[in-house]
Amino acid sequence: MTADGDRPAGPLSASVADLCTRLRGQVGPRTAAGFTEVLRRLEAPLQVAVAGRIKSGKSTLVNALIGRRVAPTAVGECTRLVTRFQYGTVDRIEIVFTDGTRQVQPFAPDGGIPAELGVDIDRVSHIEAYLTNAVLRDMTVIDTPGLGSLDSSSVARTQQLLGATRLSGSLDSGESESSEGSRDTGDGAASPTGSEEPDTLDDTSRGALVGAEAVLYVVTQGVRSDDHQALAAFTAATASREPGPVNAVAVLNKADTIPPESVEGADGDVWKAATLLARKQAAVLRPRVADVLPVIGLLAESTETGAFTPTEAEALRTLAALDDADLEVMLVSADIFTTWDCDVPSGVRVRLLEKLDLFGIRHAIEAIRTEPQITVGALHRRLLDVSGLEAVRARLAEVFAARADGIKAAAALASITALAHDSGDRAERQRVHDAIEMLLARPEAHQLRVLEALTLVTSGAVELAEDLAEEVLRVGSNADVSAQLGMPGATPDQLAAHALERAGWWRSFASFGATPGQARVAHVVHRAYFLLWQRLKAQGTGSGHVPPAQQGAGR
Template sequence: MNPGPLSAAVAQLCQRLTPQVGSRTAAGFAEVLRRLGAPLQVAVAGRIKSGKSTLVNALIGRRVAPTDIGECTRLVTRFHYGTVDRVEVVFTDGRKQVLPFDADGMIPASLGVDLDTVSHLEAYLTSAVLRDLTVIDTPGLGSLDAASVARTESELLGEPGKGADALDEVSRNAVVGAEAVLYVVTQTVRSDDRAALAAFTAATASREAGPVNAIAVLNKADTIVPETVAGSGGDLWQAATLLAAHQAETLKPRVADVLPMIGLLAETAETGGFTSTDADALRQLAALDETTRATMLLSADLFLSWDAPVPAATREHLLTRLDLHGIGTALDLLTADPGLTAGNLRRGLLEASGLAAVLAKLDLVFKARADGIKAAAALASVTALARASGDPGERQRVHDAIEVLLAKPEAHQLRLLEALTLVTSGQVAMPEDLAEEVLRVGGSAKVDEQLGLRGRPHPELLAYALERAGWWRAFASFGATPAQSRVAHVVHRAYFLIWQQLGGGSR
């Protein structure tokens, strides 16, 4: 993968500094360079049974991650792009053992090895999605299996290297870790979800995940009872949308957004789990009278036991693939259009899953900003490595080199990400309304969203960008504390660049 311009600039900085630092720091720089040239690493995290592996399968477009509790769900699995499908078992001593996927194309249910000796799994797939993202499936936080949680923390936050150039604990924690987080929640956000989300560092150096590199998914939206959500009007998806918005407020500023989704429906529709045979069975059920259909959909037991032309075994298969809500959605689609083809029915189910919105947000928050996220994470790692070295001269050389890089106009995005991190982490205190504005300007890739004027006409955007640029410049000079002034100058510059981007001053 070719690094973007910001990542390339940080890579050049590491290369220039390597001869000027000690061997430990140089080893860390080598790892930073390797990661700068690799796809963005996105960890799918969350509590046990939240549906993480199901979401992973939907994202990749193949049913490869095991979703039932078993050996592999206790291990961290990294999914990479590869020209040959294979699984590598990586042991704690550095050894690797290659395994094929099983007959169904999934990671084998049993690895045939002692799990206590396993560090993690590396899975390579010919999936186009993985050209841009490395997807990391993690064991559930809150599991009773302490070893599984420890593996998650070790793999995402760092694990010991091997050999003479192995990094010490502080150094490895500065260079190993997911660069972005997709956090999965269900209807209730527990008090420790916020803490668990913060524990997944973006590149470490204790730089916590935030709205630049973290989004959340409200999974299993089909289990929501609409009547319990005020303002839903009894509509399931409206209820899910309202609940997701509430959770976004609860998790702020840890995540950029919370999006509702039905993971099982997305997995089945996106990974080839929905077949023409399934469509034919649903078509037979759709032909039943409305009262019978409604009765069968009251519970799984009734759906399986009610007298119907579709065999019970087929109905059980439909339940495992779609659940009752998905089946009801399919029947509604077929009732509205009895001639619907299997392909169009699959697309209708996919649309009903909410996956498209999640993928769009991934593109907006992660993929479109991967260069900046990776470069910022790398700079945080470089800073932490120099700090951990214990050599004041080395720290100063690294600091000076970074300041020279950040002074360049093309590096402004890094300044903005740094300012956003300072504000959202509480290192720089800001009035709530100004903190919200910093978060908005730094947390989106779309100009109208950065300005808080989504869908507004171009002249209004242009005028507002110039107005806010002037306001933040004045604030930086009069009334701001020194720390606030540093952030204010960055936000002023961001607004001015937006104004230029919109055509301001071009005449």
Template sequence: MATGPLSTRVAALCAEVAPRLTPQSRSAVVDLRQRLGEPLRVAIAGRLKAGKSTLVNALIGRRVAPTQVGECTRLVTQFRYGTSDRVDVVRRDGNRVSLPLDSNGMIPQKIGVPRAEVSYIDVTLSSERLRDLTVVDTPGLSSTNEQISASSKDFLLGDTGSSDEAQGLLSDDIDADSAGALTGAEAIVYVFTQSVRQDDVEALEAFRTMSARLSSNPINSLGLFNKVDKLVGTGDPWPVAGPLATSQAEVLRRQVSDVVPLVGLLAETTESGRLTAADCEALRQISGMSAIDRQVLTASVDLFVNRDCPVSKQERERLLVLLDLYGIRFSLSALEAEPDLPTNELSRRLFLASGFPRVRQVLDRAFRWRSDAIKAGWALTGLEQIASRAENLRDRELLRDTVERLLAEPEYHQLRLLDVVQQVTTGAVELPDQMEQELTRLALSEDPQSILAMPGAGAAELERAALEAATRWRRFAVAGATPSQARVAHVAHRGFHLLSQRVRHRPTGPHPAGRPRVTGGY
């Protein structure tokens, strides 16, 4: 994956400073520089049976992660791009044991290595989806009576350190040094079902507290409200799921950037192409039954499997595995209205009914589009941490000087913006809602019209509005702001001033390819 301009610049300075450091600090900087060239790493977190592995399969576009609780689901599993499919069990001593995928193309449930000896499972797949995104399936957070899995902790936190308060949320009873070879995720998707509980909030807060400043925070964390088809009986869940997701987003506003509802099973089935013509034909036969017979048949799982029906019990069991009752009812309604509906069209409609298109859109906006800034910010945090751990005074001064030089460059003002918007969105610095929203748009959007909430405005209008915003933030900084608010306001002031310069010299609107540019501006 080609790195962006910000992370490329960090990598260049790492290469420049590394030869001047002592061996221990040099090794850490070289490792950090290598990591900058890798795809963005997103960890999927959540409690047991929340549907994390189902989401992983949908993201990859293949059903390869086991979805039933077993040996593999209790270990950190990394999915990354490779020219061939390969499963490596990575031992804690660094040695690897290679395994083939099973007959269904999935990670085998039995890995042949004692769990106590396993660090993590490394899976390479020839999936184009993984070229610019590495997905990590973490062990489920435990039940109400237990604590966060240490395997998840080790991967998500890496070497970033932690507070005593956050560490108190963790238990060391599960693979205490699992995933020790990994250095943590740069973004997190937190999967939950039904409604957010207090321990969900505490878990997300623990991840945010213990991870790097640009890793686990509302900017780079997403809440996924999964299994929304379970919210209602036999009706359409979406009229309930939408408002409920909105209310959950408000509960988690200091932990995640957004909450997106999803029917994960339908996403997995359609994205991995598992619905066959034979499946569609079986559904077509059921749709030909009388309305009352269909209603009774789909009233419960037990009735669907055991009641008399022109479709075999084995075929119906497969349909439940693929679609569950909501997907089956949706399909029957579609086929009743259009008996000749082809398989690919039914699959497309199921895909839309899953809610996954919005999940992909939000992930692209929240993670992929900002991957350059996320990785550059992560790397700067890493350099600061290496400096703080360095025993050699000269190493500390060299590394801190490197970070300061980077942040002094105009291009890196975006990282300062991301830093202060994190402080605001996590509640560390309080701002009026309107100012918080304006600051968030400035930090996370590339489109001047979107930042300034002026769709269709021309360059002259946008430049004038950006200068007015800069003046407004400057006025706030010097009159009425607390010291912490003033620091945020000064960063916002400069950001809007740089935005005005960019509008004056460059075309307005988003990048033609739909991906934001990260260039000298803000």
């Protein structure tokens, strides 16, 4: 169920969709049913899962990204389930059961998903929440149960969404996953006798529908082994070739809780400590993620969703008028803040803590003292600025939005390959394999090679000089041609000339002096520039003619 008018994200996704359509009549009923789900996914917005360990603040961050307090943050039934937040013309909730049936429910009076659903939770596959929020037109946000929970069924649901269950079966054997695996994930409908109807979707087929294509992974102060395992499973399941940081970004949440004295070089500054720690975590998590960014999810949620009210802003003004000594004592701890004798009622101070914590309260008071006439709206913006949310959104746009066509196509190809392997029909496998190889030879498929090059460079598997590494990142991370070429405002002729010059440089680098790994990346970047030059020339002259001396250069 996608928004009206949805189309594949770009030319490569459209080519994969055409491949699925052509192959549906050449494969068995079950594989064809899986291809139908892949087609639905290709027509939908990018599917971004917010995942991480239990109590890492995932749902709070989901609310901040959506701009509405809709995901439950307290422990309850819904926090044990995968919830997909997607665009819809009418706000509603659909409970999807493991047998494929659905039950529609309204949102709770407070605008969120009800804490209790009134159904047998063990029969629920996942929840689909439809919202009229514009941000969801381009990105479906998937809230997941926390990894590391004592509730094994909840963890299994997250692992399946991230692709872990796809790795558990033997692709070479052609055997599908067991019915026990289906029951463990809570997302299968496999018959224990194995006598399913031919068009019943198995786990792999269902994964093509509810699985994620990109992940925003939430960590706190420590990165653990299961974080690595979850990210490894996700990247392996969603990359058509080599897995890497092309569709995964991590955030260091609860950045305000990091003791600055615990991070060398922080100089007593909490945000600087969080930034330095995030850089260290980025090094630890590579090549699984593109970056780790600090964020204060609670502060972001309170400001973006309107939870922080004008009444509470006035309470902060009263606190700002207190004596410096009294205020400093109050801000030492939460207990002192709520019990200290002052004109702001204790209940109001409790609410301030729940929405801003001490870090946000301190920053708000500093802003009021610096600018006594500051409006509530301006105070909101100040708090949003220090939450780090805007930097996260910008990075998501850079890593995900610009690459959505390639990311969705890569994930779809991975699903198509898995479906063919799981069919158990060697002829069917070969037919699908040959069709994919033909697709990968097309010009629009080169972006998959570019994503591979990004993986090799950003992970450190291939070392390049800093300026060359930045050039690879620029070419692969942007959708706009002038941004890809690093020449904003340039004319088409200037862009074309620069693209051809850089294509020649990278070709020479690949042939002379590059290591084998560098040469591999250089050939990819060379062809990326060459294809850009072809496109610019075609747009400028109305002709796609390529001079004979260059015709073989891009191959």
